[in-house]
Amino acid sequence: MKLNDELKALLNAQVNMEIEAAYQYKAMSAYFEGRELEGFAKWMDAQVQEELGHSKKFYDYLLKREGKIEYFELNKPKADFSSVKEVFEVALAHEQKVTASIENIYKVARNLGDFGVENFLDFFIEEQEEEEETVKKIIDKITLLNVDNKNVELYLLDKEMGERK
Structure with a gap:
């Protein structure tokens, strides 16, 4: 089934936004590597791969439609x-x-009655809730431990971040 032109444009923009997110995370990884914080760099590199995977899903869906x-x-x-x-x-x-x-x-798809796009986006709605929650928890931990001003806490949190699968 063909996509509405507005949805095509929005999905294309999302393909690019996900690639841009990967680009941003790679810059963050480089920042951490420059500070010898390999755990944080590894965490960011995992984010790079995740964002590229998201871009590929949007890419594939766009071609499918x-x-x-x-x-x-x-x-x-x-x-x-x-x-x-x-x-x-x-x-x-x-x-x-x-x-x-x-x-x-999602709102545009709903207004156009494109249930296929809505269904496709359900995964990403849940994924984004998880992404935001994870990053907020990391910020809370950084704040609680005051890692930017304490070397031992920074070292321990860096080790923890490097354990991400």
Whole structure:
């Protein structure tokens, strides 16, 4: 079944937004590698792969629904941070932006009566809730432990972050 032109445009934008998220997470990983925080870098690299996977799902769905893939110019990611906490605050803001975009696509699909797109987006709605919750918990832990000002706490949290599968 062919997609409405508005939904095609929104899904294409989402393909690109997910790639841009991966680009941002890779810049965050590089920041952590530059600080010798391999656990945080590993966590961010896992995010890179997750975001690329999300982009591929949108890409595949768009093609399945007879859409054409369009790639946009990527914005340069933020790469300079003042603290570990700032990195995760930027990550949270980006995840909230992605959530808003997916919710907008869902609203348009609902208004157009495109139940296929709604059904497809259900996974991403749940995924975004999980993403935001995870990053918020990391920010809470960074704040509680004051890791930006305590080397032992930073070291221990870095080790914990590196345990992500």
